[in-house]
Amino acid sequence: MRTCSPAVGTHQSAAVPALVVLVLGALVLGTSELAVAGLLPAISADLKVSTGTAGTLVSAYAVAVALLGPVLTALTSHLSRRQVLVGALVALAVGNGVTALAAYFPALLAARVLTGTAAAMYAVTALTLATTLTGPERRGRAVAIVFGGITVSAVVGVPASILLGGLFGWRAVYGVLAALTMGVLVTAVRLVPEPAPAPPSSLLIQLKALVRARLLVTFTINAVVTAGNYTASTYFVALLTQQTGLSTTTASALLLTSGVSGTVGNIAGGTAVDQHARHALLATMALLATSLILIPLVMTSPVLTWLVALIWAAAFNAFSTAAQGNVSLQARPATDVATAANISVFNIGIAGGSAAGGLVLHLAGFTGIALAGAALVIAGLNTALLFLPSQRKPSTRT
Template identity: 35%
Template sequence: MPLPLYLLALAAFAMGTSEFMLAGLLPDIASDLGVTIGTAGTLTTAFATGMIVGAPLMAGLARNRPGRSSLLGFVLVFAAAHVVGAVTPSFPVLLATRVVAALANAGFLAVALTTAATLVAPDKKGRALAVLLSGTTLAVIAGVPGGSLLGALLGWRATFWAVAALCLPAAIGVLTRIPALPVHQGAAGGPALRAELARLTSPRLLLVMLLGALVNAATFASFTFLAPVVTGTAELGELWVPVTLVLFGVGAYAGVTVAGRLSDRHPGPVVAVGGPLLLIGWPALAVLAHRPVALLTLVFVLGALSFALGSTLIARVLYEAAGAPTMAGSYATAALNVGAAAGPLVAATTLGTAAGDLGPLWASGLLVLVALLVAVPLRGVITAGRSSEVLQ
């Protein structure tokens, strides 16, 4: 894989750290800025909303600009938003910086996904996507626990400064190593924006986007609420929470890496094996969560399966959206983040039920079941045509 892909992954690492780090910082932010924890939690909602809206919006605005300048601009705006967030004493300003950072993150990922596909051979899109997403999974492994530790030692503002600092080598790498060529053939030689948006009428594209969103929703439904399961159901100490999150992240990295070598030519086996195993795995975790060894083992396995299946489906989005060279990445980004936003909302509705802290795990199983029920009867639709091998 070419070096520029790894530089894009570095930026994805910084942005992934920012996306996930708030889970361990909300109490300190709420106390420092004089708001409730519930109000501070809207920072997460604002970021997710900005990601969903920002992916197609930013990709559309950047479609006639060279990929390098667009990527550089998004990284610098992302860094600037964190600098402002690190110094502001105002919660509304901090909330606004999260929206701006999310828009920049969404724009970066949308352009980066498309750029990554142009840096490799046409049949290597899945491997390129795996390298790019490895930055996000490494953020779960190292960035988020490191951010939480830094916040505990130096305060939450230090974590914002650290994210801004991580953007600098990424910006230098983009400036010096990413080709200056446009992401597409140019406004005159490439398809018009209306034609690219028209790809969204393709049943196969919509289906793989829906499946990717459902699998990602299942992933984040449980990931968001793992801490109460660790400290409550499993009766482990609070120090085991970051350990559990790291295990999930290590599994996710392994899953993305393995799937990246299979998703281009053999997506069918990944979906056919990963889907049913996830359907069994999430309920199994709910049943066995009171056993620490089983909990930690299953968290690793489910992290691997979730990201292997999710990254494979998102790679299929890039294939199905091949006729939309500048917008394909935004479709993939939107699918990922619709799932990331919807999953925790679905899971939250289960917390007040008899299932208690285990409710999100059952919700994840239900979301995977819905994905499989959607996929199976429409197998013929999504496997028809040269580019559709999703469930073959």
């Protein structure tokens, strides 16, 4: 079986096709996660449950990612990353297939839990393999590659899923996703090489690495800044239609351009973190806070709101990539488990920010959620300035 070493990953002919496979897997994964929100009314009507009950499908997925992802990553640390990747794709295909066929809501809920668990395992393993293929000196760009697939899923995969669901029903969406996952699985078996074995690391050593003070501070910053973003972004469509006065169609077009901007920010964040991880983190947080502060000042102007939204999307996606890059640098030799934990941290931030935003929106309106989000991001920025000193770039030597 082919193997690749971090030192020579960029020189191997297998690298580019394998990276493309990892991106396609992330694209399918992201669509599997995000499409369900747009299909909730159809699912609710089909299975004869309330919309609120159907909404627990989103929560079940998030809980599986947050709780089961780190545990299974630790338990499978003795397996090769390629084996785990293949296993995660099998589970993702099964989860999407059961989602398409489920006749009762409990079965559908269980399928979403399986899909969320598989997604967490895939994301962690794909990040590790991408880093191996690109080399440690391009760790940030490896993160950007995988995260880029998830970002593109929001821009392309979700609208396509909603269109397909409107034409053929919500089950067709997950039937197609199951088939696409199988396609990625077959291609991954053929094209993704086995990485060179990593030095053995016991579970105890990994757990000790996870509780380092610096890493715990980084996790906290990532959760707080993510919460700050989602305090406002969760209700951005409502802001566009109710405050800015855009039609639903125009708001959708604006979100599409924001998705493209987010993809650019993702790439920029990955490149920047390879040059100087701490500077990249600080710069993206400062830009994100500035964007949130500007939103209340421009939200009555469609053009200015659109321009700020482009910067906002780029800033948050760049932050997410830089944040994951910083975790990877700090967590060695527990990179995989720390990556899974950081994905959980992101999900905690999303859930907490969305909930906080709903409360603030009720009390202080759209201006309130933007400023509350900015305050959380600034809190994360100040914490990073105080407690995260500079860290050297990873050595290219093996």
